[in-house]
Amino acid sequence: MSVRLPTFARKLFKLTTATLIALITLPTLTLAQGSDAKWDPLKSQANSRTLQYSASASLLGKPSAVSLKFYCDTTSTKTQTGALGFDLVIAKVADLAPFGFEAFEGPDAPAAKRKLLRATVTRPGKPPLVLNIAPAGWSPDGPNFAFGVSAPSQQAGRNARTLLRALADGAETLSISITDAKNPKLKLELSIPVADKAADFKALIAGLK
Numbered sequence: 001m002s003v004r005l006p007t008f009a010r011k012l013f014k015l016t017t018a019t020l021i022a023l024i025t026l027p028t029l030t031l032a033q034g035s036d037a038k039w040d041p042l043k044s045q046a047n048s049r050t051l052q053y054s055a056s057a058s059l060l061g062k063p064s065a066v067s068l069k070f071y072c073d074t075t076s077t078k079t080q081t082g083a084l085g086f087d088l089v090i091a092k093v094a095d096l097a098p099f100g101f102e103a104f105e106g107p108d109a110p111a112a113k114r115k116l117l118r119a120t121v122t123r124p125g126k127p128p129l130v131l132n133i134a135p136a137g138w139s140p141d142g143p144n145f146a147f148g149v150s151a152p153s154q155q156a157g158r159n160a161r162t163l164l165r166a167l168a169d170g171a172e173t174l175s176i177s178i179t180d181a182k183n184p185k186l187k188l189e190l191s192i193p194v195a196d197k198a199a200d201f202k203a204l205i206a207g208l209k
Contacts, residue, residue, distance in 0.1 A: 047207065068087070075153075084151060098186070099188060104145075116134070136148040167194055168201035
């Protein structure tokens with residue numbers, strides 16, 4: 001026996017179903033700010049400063065611990081040049097198969113020169129800053145993997161420098177997406193809230209010409 005719903009109920013059912021389908025098909029971006037999310041205090045030593053964030057995130061639908069260390073060394077002499085940028089470390093990457101981390105590892109890696117990392121900075125009153133970058137990759141310890149973006153600190157026009165300046169100017173979020181070298185539909189994605197960190201990023205790049 002079939003039951004015919006009233007007109008209002010049928011419309012509500014259709015609207016609810018359409019909404020659920022839209023939510024299911026929307027791309028997801030993990031906001032890495034669980035209960036364990038924290039910013040460590042800015043660390044300074046001579047011309048070098050670091051600022052680190054750590055949190056739990058869901059990457060490829062699996063819980064993962066991540067840390068993001070920003071750094072800036074403004075040393076500039078005849079024999080020494082400092083660097084700036086960030087390192088993203090992801091714990092227990094074996095759990096994130098089938099993402100191919102090995103394609104990023106080492107200077108001769110298959111993905112070494114491919115711009116598979118996208119950094120997006122959202123800023124109030126301005127269009128998003130989008131940077132496509134070829135990251136370095138290495139295994140810092142045990143089951144973890146690191147992606148790095150760096151450049152000489154005094155070299156203008158480099159992505160790492162542009163990114164840190166944008167964060168120091170007052171941003172809302174920093175989103176990072178890393179695409180698998182073989183499967184463009186497979187991505188590691190996370191978003192870090194930075195709305196109240198402008199002062200720390202200004203201190204991080206203090207002395208940068």
